[in-house]
Amino acid sequence: MNPSQRQGKINLAAVKETTIERQALLLQAQDISKSFGPTRALQNVSIALQAGKVHALVGENGAGKSTLFKICAGVIPSDGGKLSLNGTSYNPRNMQQAQAAGVALVFQEMTINPSLDIAENIHIDHMQKYAGVFGVSLWRSLRRSAQDLLDELGANISVNQKLSTLDLGQRKVLEIARALSYRPKVLLLDESTAFLDTREIETLFKAIHTLREQGIAIGYISHHLDEVDQIADTITILKDGTWVGDFARGELTNKQIEARMVGREIGENIYPPLRPSESQEVVLTLTGITIPGILKPTSMTLHRGEILGLAGLKGSGGEFLIRALIGDVKLSAGEMTLFGKAYRPKSPVDAWKNGVAYLPGDRTGEGLIVDFAVQTNLTMASIPHRGPFLNYRQEHSIASELIDQLQIKVTSSVVPTNSLSGGNMQKVVLGKCMAPRPTVLLLNNPTRGIDVGARMQVYAIIRKLADQGISVILLSEDLLELIGMCDRMLILRKGEISRELTHEDLPSEKEIISYMI
Amino acid sequence: METQAPSIASTTGNGSRWKFSLRNYFPILLLVALIIAFASQSSRFLTFTNFSIVLQQTVVLLVAALGMTFVIIAGSIDLSVGSIVAIAALVAASLSDSMGIWAIIPAVLVGTISGLLNGVIFAKGKVPSFMVTLGTLVAYRGIVLYFTRGAPVEITNLTFLRTYSGRTADIPNAAIITFFVVLIAYVIYNHTVFGREVRAVGGGERVSLLTGIKVDRVKIMVFVISGLLCGLAGLLQSARVYAATAQLGEGLELDVIAAVVVGGTPLTGGVGGVTGTVLGAFIITILSNGMNMLGVDPFIQNIVKGVVLVAAVFVTIDRSKIGIIK
Known part of the structure; x- marks a missing residue:
């Protein structure tokens, strides 16, 4: 476990590393293909997520990032290819099976139900577990367990707060807490920062750091390369449903990543030249x-x-x-x-x-x-x-x-x-x-x-x-x-x-x- | 122009080609199937006499359903149509002696005002249209009961009756009037800015508002149109039965909504059309007319009508556009 080596380029030598390294390879997707009607969303795409690492998936809209995560989390089936978890074959038929196997996905869209409270939102799928005599909910243990999950994330949220007091970033944290309630080994985050501002993103990143330290493999989709730069250990670039390459953090500049995403060089500046108006009108x-x-x-x-x-x-x-x-x-x-x-x-x-x-x-x-x-x-x-x-x-x-x-x-x-x-x-x-x-x-x-x-x-x-x-x-x-x-x-x-x-x-x-x- | 109109809404579904076309052509296929089925069972069904009876039975339902089409496409609902029809019929019958054929003016006017009231409470008072019109359904009927004390008001003015329930060249005058109303409604819906705005409000109220569409005005206007057409429907109905009764138009709202929905306009708003409603109204009428002719037990008739309504929605609803079906 040499951290300086980890930072380096993933080359053949790295792949052939010790057995410990190979065990750390948690979720592997090989040659995944998927079509929606005539549209080929994914063509023979492979990624490998490692324990205790953040693996970012970048690409333009429609590059197939969300599709790949959804396949890994059992939301949609693939047309071809192979999934394995911890070295054994893994074929989730639906989200519940994936969750049971230890793969949880946090969707791009907000899935917090505003008419439930914080603890209920976190345990929405486990309400049965907290049902006592005649199905009456055991509120105290429900709340305690929800609070434990939030604390685990290092989130400064109390289950006694009203849901309406939480901002979007904190709500995203709730969704991650919900995903954690399945005790996942692999956590997939799809555009979790799309609607968050700087402060909210910080909250989220703190939570991700905590999870990484616990040895959870994290998959991360984002449009913001500066974020990816901050948080990802490895980056996979997709373009039009095909695999472009895997890169270690810092191996490519953001400009180079963008060029590979789009398939052509992007100028120094993606913004048009500033031409401030002279008009005083x-x-x-x-x-x-x-x-x-x-x-x-x-x-x-x-x-x-x-x-x-x-x-x-x-x-x-x-x-x-x-x-x-x-x-x-x-x-x-x-x-x-x-x-x-x-x-x-x-x-x-x-x-x-x-x-x-x-x-x-x-x-x-x-x-x-x-x-x-x-x-x-x-x-x-x-x-x-x-x-x-x-x-x-x-x-x-x-x-x-x-x-x-x-x-x-x-x-x-x-x-x-x-x-x-x-x-x-x-x-x-x-x-x-x-x-x-x-x-x-x-x-x-x-x-x-x-x-x-x-x-x-x-x-x-x-x-x-x-x-x-x-x-x-x-x-x-x-x-x-x-x-x-x-x-x-x-x-x-x-x-x-x-x-x-x-x-x-x-x-x-x-x-x-x-x-x- | 005709070919462009449907292209406003989605023209490609996620489903297969076959399912897509079935969804669009279901109303006309159902109508043809009903006609063939009844014609094969009864020799009297496909006669000119019966055809003109069907026309007469359809007009009141159709005129009210045209108004409802606008309301539903704008994303609302008008439950008070039956009561507005009753008020307008009462006004028409009461004034037919003194005003003759011109009783149409106060009848339509009272319908328009009733609709305006619905629309203003709904749009300006921000009360859901379902609740507003549920209230006025009862209240408007109350007005009719109060003035008639339950007794029918008979119409004796012959010019009035000859004009509104007579025939020209063997075709019922009411059907001719309705034909023109359909034409106008079609043009308003497919070829005017207002028609476009109705669709926009039903398709996305917030989007329409932020785009500068006068959403409140559109909402009020669809209820005004519904009220106005119910006024006309009330007049035609009173002329058909030579009287206005306190019970006239009771339960009409259900047939009207059924006609609109069977015609392919979903209750979710934003899509649909006038042509479908015309077919829907004929489907509802022919179903009753045909079953009566075959002597089907009236209680069984209700069961069949209910089944047809649900089956029509089952086939025509575009599930790809509705996240959760409530």
């Missing part, structure tokens, strides 16, 4: 706007063609500030002006009418009606019409133009939107915001959960819109994105602006975080 002003308990009196201005970033932890007020701008929340005080005229949107209807477009943070819940055709979604904010009647021809031409412009990958503009990948769906939302030709564009985490290729395209579009004179407000949990994209940045802390930075200040991530906390 004020488009939007906020004076002392207040939302009780959420936003303290806040003032700011937005210039023509500028990209203004909003940084802050979740709950620091950024999201509400944006929602106030589109009239989705009520202000208790303050004034807003748009092009010098008073602006008081009562509902999003007023905002759009005044040329203020909004891209929501929740793509499928707030941005798109996923059952509807791509072109219906694209034109929803500006339904083409002649009098009261729909203009189908114009609708089709507007949609085709946006599909071209945004390089949305579709076979036809009338396919349902849910047949698209995450990145392409997000481009549809962006297209919807562009269609009415807004003067102000409000973006709430526009690249959440999309891969680097699609992200670069989204960045390029945002920069192009700003160059055309559209003023953009960009709210993001991705600090690198804010640093890379914004001409100017406001940092929010506990409902007020704690700092304003311009691109000339060249803030570092650390510096921004210091203003956020």
